[in-house]
Amino acid sequence: MLKRTRILLPLRKFLFQEFAPNIGYTFRWLLLSIIIGLLAGSASAIFLISLDWATQFREANIYVILFLPIGGFVIGWVYHRYGNSVVKGNNQLLEEFYNPLKIIPLRMVPLVLFGTLMTHFFGGSAGREGTAVQMGGAISDQFTKWFKLPDTDRKTVITVGVAAGFASVFGTPLAGAVFALEWLVIGRLRYESILPAFLAAYIADYACADLWAVAHTHYTIPLVPELDLILLLWIIPAGICFGLAGRLFAFSTHFWAGFFSRKIKYPPFRPVVGGVMIAASVFLMGDTKYIGLGIPTIVDAFSVDLPWYDFLIKTAKTSLTLGAGFKGGEVTPLFYVGATLGNAMAEWTPLPVALLAGMGFVGVFSGATNTPMACTFMGIELFGSAPGMYIGLACVLAYLFSGHSGIYGSQVIGSPKHVKLLKKKGRRIGK
Numbered sequence: 001m002l003k004r005t006r007i008l009l010p011l012r013k014f015l016f017q018e019f020a021p022n023i024g025y026t027f028r029w030l031l032l033s034i035i036i037g038l039l040a041g042s043a044s045a046i047f048l049i050s051l052d053w054a055t056q057f058r059e060a061n062i063y064v065i066l067f068l069p070i071g072g073f074v075i076g077w078v079y080h081r082y083g084n085s086v087v088k089g090n091n092q093l094l095e096e097f098y099n100p101l102k103i104i105p106l107r108m109v110p111l112v113l114f115g116t117l118m119t120h121f122f123g124g125s126a127g128r129e130g131t132a133v134q135m136g137g138a139i140s141d142q143f144t145k146w147f148k149l150p151d152t153d154r155k156t157v158i159t160v161g162v163a164a165g166f167a168s169v170f171g172t173p174l175a176g177a178v179f180a181l182e183w184l185v186i187g188r189l190r191y192e193s194i195l196p197a198f199l200a201a202y203i204a205d206y207a208c209a210d211l212w213a214v215a216h217t218h219y220t221i222p223l224v225p226e227l228d229l230i231l232l233l234w235i236i237p238a239g240i241c242f243g244l245a246g247r248l249f250a251f252s253t254h255f256w257a258g259f260f261s262r263k264i265k266y267p268p269f270r271p272v273v274g275g276v277m278i279a280a281s282v283f284l285m286g287d288t289k290y291i292g293l294g295i296p297t298i299v300d301a302f303s304v305d306l307p308w309y310d311f312l313i314k315t316a317k318t319s320l321t322l323g324a325g326f327k328g329g330e331v332t333p334l335f336y337v338g339a340t341l342g343n344a345m346a347e348w349t350p351l352p353v354a355l356l357a358g359m360g361f362v363g364v365f366s367g368a369t370n371t372p373m374a375c376t377f378m379g380i381e382l383f384g385s386a387p388g389m390y391i392g393l394a395c396v397l398a399y400l401f402s403g404h405s406g407i408y409g410s411q412v413i414g415s416p417k418h419v420k421l422l423k424k425k426g427r428r429i430g431k
Contacts, residue, residue: 029160032157033164037204038211043132044169044208045207047135048208049214051116058123058288064123065123068124068279071119071122072272075115078115079267079327080267085107093134093162094183094408097184103145106139109134112131115328116130120293120328122275125278125333126318126326126327127318127333127334128169130329131327132165133329136164136168137162139161160180163200163204165204167202168208171205171216172377173205173381176374183411185414186414187415217295217299219302222352223352223355238345238360239398239401240397240398242366242394243367246369246402246406247402249333249407252319252323257323260323275324275326277320278317293333295332297340305346308344314340315337318333335362335365338357338359338363339361358391362394362395363395366395366396367398367401369408372398404417
């Protein structure tokens with residue numbers, strides 16, 4: 001009898017204290033992840049289809065770039081009049097995660113969609129990740145209100161929305177899930193949300209790519225040399241350069257945002273001035289390769305020799321665009337900066353140009369966002385497993401050498417990048 005009791009008590013404890021709660025948790029978040037994933041993936045699909053149309057129209061009608069200052073004023077005025085509660089964008093998601101105060105207004109979805117499309121239509125230099133993440137986060141946070149979820153579940157809901165938005169806009173569900181777990185606190189992964197994040201990322205990607213039939217850009221690294229000690233040593237300076245490029249991008253964006261906020265007190269006028277500067281530079285240079293997403297140049301970076309300064313001009317134009325108050329993301333421009341920088345490195349680095357472009361593609365992204373694991377997964381999803389070690393090392397080195405800075409000023413340092421920086425723990429990178 002005693003022996004039977006010794007067997008049954010642990011079994012009963014496992015069934016009722018671990019297994020049953022996990023079953024309930026799994027199905028509850030499966031249901032929420034399906035709904036949020038389908039909504040966020042559909043929102044990303046509508047955004048990508050609209051963005052493709054806006055880009056094609058602008059490239060076929062270059063004269064519209066002349067109206068960039070007017071478009072900037074419209075964006076600025078709309079946000080000034082209706083969007084004060086959502087103007088912080090991605091940083092607002094971070095702040096609500098750290099210190100929950102109120103539900104993210106659903107108006108963030110149409111406002112950021114409108115602002116980003118206007119930015120690209122008239123010739124600003126911006127990306128798309130910020131838009132998808134904000135739409136996913138705002139949509140998912142409504143379930144906090146509808147289902148009266150506690151703060152602990154609300155953190156998971158926001159994570160789910162971020163994972164769904166990121167995964168669907170780039171077609172990288174693994175990277176989307178890990179990004180949502182990693183970007184919230186530097187140096188930490190939030191494992192308590194890992195199942196919902198992965199579920200939502202897959203479902204959102206399925207909704208965008210399969211249900212809406214939205215295609216994503218494909219990149220190829222045809223030659224990956226076997227890694228040896230010599231090539232390993234060459235990865236180190238490349239990774240350092242990627243990290244410094246990410247730091248420069250973040251610094252430039254924060255610089256222009258601070259400059260415009262100090263010099264121009266009326267917010268709608270800030271993108272007007274920025275729009276004049278960007279439009280003038282386009283016509284003075286006689287080239288549109290540095291505005292918009294820049295995907296054709298990113299593709300060329302894997303096979304064609306490009307001017308070494310491409311990454312600097314893209315950094316300047318994107319930081320000016322976003323700092324002036326135009327809307328959009330930073331990640332695709334970071335891909336551009338990294339791929340073109342890697343392309344330029346092929347002149348002095350004994351690595352294939354496509355491999356360097358791929359390393360830079362995700363490396364600069366890693367340095368600017370402080371998400372080395374997500375960027376490594378993204379590289380493997382986009383380029384295959386063969387260059388995985390090169391990509392992983394580039395991302396980790398870039399993460400380390402970008403310092404405690406980044407494009408998201410509200411990120412909190414949960415764990416310093418190495419032991420010499422322990423005193424920085426708990427500080428926000430914007431401080």
